[in-house]
Amino acid sequence: MQVIKFGGTSVGSPEAILQVIEIVAEKIKQEPVITIVSAFGGTTDALLQCGALAAGGNELYKEQVNNITNRHLNAVKQLIPVQQQSSLLSAVKKLCNEVEDLCNGIFLLGETTARTKDKLVSYGELISSQIINAAFQARGVKSTWWDSRKLIRTNSEFGNAVVDFPKTGEQFSAARKELSTSLVLMPGFVASDAAGTTTTLGRGGSDYTAAIAAAALDASKLEIWTDVSGMMTADPRWVPNAKVIPSISYQEAMELSHFGAKVIYPPTIQPVMNKHIPVWIKNTFAPADPGTVIELDGFRNGNPVRGISSINNLALLSLEGSGMIGVPGFSRRLFEALSSQQINVILITQGSSEHSICVGVDVLSAEKAKQAVDAAFEPEITLQKVDPLIVEKDLSIVALVGEQMKSHPGISGKMFGALGRNGVNVRAIAQGSSERNISAVISTRDVRKAINLLHEEFFETTNKQVNLFITGVGNVGSRLLQQLAQQQQYLLQHNKLQLRVVGLANSKKYVISEEGLDLQNWKTELENGSDGDIASFTDGIIQRNLRNTVFVDITASEIVARIYPKLLEKSIAVVACNKIACSSPYVYYRELKDKAHAFNTSFLFETNVGAGLPIIGTLNDLLKSGDQVHRIEAVLSGTLNFVFNNYDGSRPFAEVVRQAQDEGYTEPDPRLDLSGTDVMRKIMILAREAGETIEMEAISNNSFLPESCMKGTVDDFYREMLNQEAHFKAIYDEAAANGNKLKFVASFNNGRAAVGLRQIAPGHDLYHLYGKDNIILFYTERYPEQPLVIKGAGAGADVTASGVFADILRATLN
Structure with missing residues (x-):
């Protein structure tokens, strides 16, 4: 029967x-x-x-x-x-x-x-x-x-x-x-x-x-x-990739049902388990589906983690006090007080110090529990040996369940590592000696993200989903979106990485879609998006609370650079093409680095120096491996190198600068490049990354640009350069007469940084530098005489976008 x-x-x-x-x-x-x-x-x-x-x-x-x-x-x-x-x-x-x-x-x-x-x-x-x-x-x-x-x-x-x-x-x-x-x-x-x-x-x-x-x-x-085809590895309403569990033990099924799995009523298991009667979960509307069997040895094969579940509407009750240490009976009195009010305890955790006991109960019982416990410990509370019961609400439990977790070391570490990397704060932990269940109390607002994270960590060995929010869709931003669209399938196939652009913003509009934006049609989607500034966009990012989130700034906006701390505090990785943050006062630069470390996320800005060249990454690798930087010499402006490689006095200097801007090598205002300000920012960033506490004011600038060129609008700038053509011609002629080339050089030596136009002799490492290329020379403890040289294109939308892309990929590995 x-x-x-x-x-x-x-x-x-x-x-x-x-x-x-x-x-x-x-x-x-x-x-x-x-x-x-x-x-x-x-x-x-x-x-x-x-x-x-x-x-x-x-x-x-x-x-x-x-x-x-x-x-x-x-x-x-x-x-x-x-x-x-x-x-x-x-x-x-x-x-x-x-x-x-x-x-x-x-x-x-x-x-x-x-x-x-x-x-x-x-x-x-x-x-x-x-x-x-x-x-x-x-x-x-x-x-x-x-x-x-x-x-x-x-x-x-x-x-x-x-x-x-x-x-x-x-x-x-x-x-x-x-x-x-x-x-x-x-x-x-x-x-x-x-x-x-x-x-x-x-x-x-x-x-x-x-x-x-x-x-x-x-x-x-x-x-x-x-109405479902078996017990699932997670709630399919929250986790689209949830899978049917083919076989599960009685104990695992009881744990999952207790922790919120609605497929089976928790007391169901006990009567059949005692008689070893197998239980099948089947789908009425798909009767051919195999379903899940619950049986005595259902844990014999497969993943040591069998499923992930959760309980919402939890309140955490904490009884604390120095008077509890070494005094027997406090736990008994606590549970008697709760039992007298017929309050069911869902979770228990106690530190070995005996200073505190935490229990989880249904939030509807929280106030009744506080009254009962405070009354039970009234004498100790009056004498300040015990604090009044602390009640925390808006909490949930996320649980990993698996009979075989006990024989697989590292499950707990993997669980809490995944949560920590995404800013999910764990308020309490419970794990029995059987290690069949590992439970974590977290904020209810983080439950969906946590379950998806854990499911990805333990069940989705194929793909890791990364959610990108990009602000700045100009020249570089557009190229980045092209590259992302081109490489999405490749990364999915070869790196098991599902990169999705879920948010885009410019200075006036933004669009967010949790399902991912169509990168072939992003302009239309952004045009039809919501009116709003970067604050609205940031609020939308934080509100969505998606896992593996990366914020990408491809603007030159100080307003955008000022929202980084808010994102980092939510464990949202920040990739900055924008140089303003890292070239701000040192205290702000240090704050961003410290926040990224404190909240276990990434703050990456490789393209701040050298576009797509691996300069900052290489410098960091040198330092991490124990090397020490003594001196840096570099040509860090692709714009200025392009200009001086193409200016020979045969056509006006202003015309060459205009060509550089038309080809996308300059900042929107070319004076940032030609004045040396952009190069000053770059050498300061490198000095800071090398460990120096330095501000912009400490960097000397031997500028070649007449002061009159800095006044007025960009159009005024070009007109004044034409007026100053004799000045530029004289600089070029002097260098040519000496057989030298003009290079705008940045240097860092013994704690001092400087930038300026220099004549470079033919035997120098900087002499043979063509087009828009950058070059950097690191003189270090390990490279004292023959420097470590990095050379290549240092400007251009494509290479800059590829550098941002590389930082995005690094952020996904954090």
């Missing part, structure tokens, strides 16, 4: 019930079947609402009862042939009349009791089971209807009654002896006490009914049919 249970969604409509009939009809060809059914989907809630309306004096309960009645009568008419409907319609109408009479009584009294609620909600299963039983018989399948109230004996704890298993077993045995059909229909959820008064087994109790029946009848197996 096997026992099958169908939940509310499985019997939620006449069409679904026909599917149930088809499934069961196949089953009874193999062996006798006991079928337990829930109320039609939503009926239990509707009945409870009837009671609440009636108790509140609201006559709308009559309308609700009428809706319930009509739903069930319509089901009869759709499932049963007309000539067979009469007796069943009368029976259903009679039961619905009893519901109305009960509600009338509640209305007159103006209140309801737990006993009355049990009586009221029992009608959902009583009615549905009789309709479904008749539907089987109407299709020629002989069946028997058993009243669960006459079979399952409980105590009188209405709402969540405790089963008397010996008596229940006796009653099932007696009923089985009289059974003459191969199919039995039973209502789930309902039972009765010794006096015959209706009781219920708790919400979700139909699963429990099925397990009780299976254990009492020594069934060959128990099948729970629902």
Whole structure:
């Protein structure tokens, strides 16, 4: 004999019930079947609402009862042939009349009791089971209807009654002896006490009914049919890549169901586990799917972490005080105080110092718990030996479950490492010695992110999802988006990295899509986005709270550079093409570096110096490996190198500068390049990265640009350069006469930095530098005479975008 249970969604409509009939009809060809059914989907809630309306004096309960009645009568008419409907319609109408009479009584009294609620909600299963039983018989399948109230004996704890298993077993045995059909229909959820008064087994109790029946009848197996194809590695509503767990142990299933997995009611496991009866979770709407089997050795294969689950609406209660240390009995008194108020403890954690005890309870019990505990410890609180109970709300538990975690070192470290890297703060931890469950208390706002992170860490060995928010979609930004679009498939295939641009912003608009933006159509999506500034965009990033988030700044805006701390504090990696942050006063530069370290995230700015050249990364590698930088010499402006490589006096200097700007090598205002300000920023950033505390004011600048060129607009700048052509020609002629080339050189030596135009002789390392190339020479402890040289294109939208891209990839590895 096997026992099958169908939940509310499985019997939620006449069409679904026909599917149930088809499934069961196949089953009874193999062996006798006991079928337990829930109320039609939503009926239990509707009945409870009837009671609440009636108790509140609201006559709308009559309308609700009428809706319930009509739903069930319509089901009869759709499932049963007309000539067979009469007796069943009368029976259903009679039961619905009893519901109305009960509600009338509640209305007159103006209140309801737990006993009355049990009586009221029992009608959902009583009615549905009789309709479904008749539907089987109407299709020629002989069946028997058993009243669960006459079979399952409980105590009188209405709402969540405790089963008397010996008596229940006796009653099932007696009923089985009289059974003459191969199919039995039973209502789930309902039972009765010794006096015959209706009781219920708790919400979700139909699963429990099925397990009780299976254990009492020594069934060959128990099948729970629902609307999902088995127990999942995580809630599929939150984790799109959640997978069905093929096999799981009884203990693992109990842990997952306790920690919020809704597929199976937690008490269901115990009766069948004691008799080693396998339990299958199957999908009514996809009966061919294999489902999940819960069995004694269900943990024998596969991932040591079997699933991830969570409990919301948690309050953390903390009892602390120096008077607790070394004094026995505090834990007992705490739990006695909670027990006296019938408060269920979900989680317990205590430090070895004995200075504090933390317990997790349902948030609805928090205030009652505080009153009870503070009253129990009033003498110690008065003497300041113990603090009043601390209550923290808006918390949740995230749990890893797996029977074999105990034999795999590093599971806890992997779990907390993944959470920490994404700024998910853990408030408390609980882990039993069996190591079957590792639980962490976190903020409720972080639950979705945490579950996705952990699922990615333990189950999605294929892909890591990275969510990019990019501000600045000009020349470099547009090229970066092109490169991302081009490489998305490659990174997914070769690096298992799913890079998604989920947010874009310019100075006036922004767009955010958690599903990812279409990189072939990003301009239209941004144009149709929301009006707002960088503050609005930043708020949207933080509010989404997505895992593996990287913020990319491809602007030259000081306003954008000032929001970095807010992002870093949320463990959001920052990739900055913008040089303003790192060339700000040293205290701000240091703050950003420290925040990235403190919040376990990345602050990367390789393109601040040398566009896509690996300059900062190489410098950091030297220092990390124990080297020491003594001197730096560099040509760090692709713009200035391009200008002086192309200026020979044959055409105006202003024309060469205009060419550099047209080809995308200069800043929007070329004076930042030609004045040396941009180079000053770059050498200062390198000096800071080398360990020097330095400000812009300390850098000397031997500028070649006349002061008059710095006044007015950019157009005024070009006009004045034409006026000053003789000045530029004289500088060039002098260098040419000496056989030298002009290079704008930055240097750092013994704590001092300088920039300026220099004549470079043919034998110098900087002489053979062409086009827009940059070059940097590191003289270090290991490279004292022959420097470490990095050379290559130091300007241009494509190479700068590729440098930003490389930083994004580095940030994903943090």
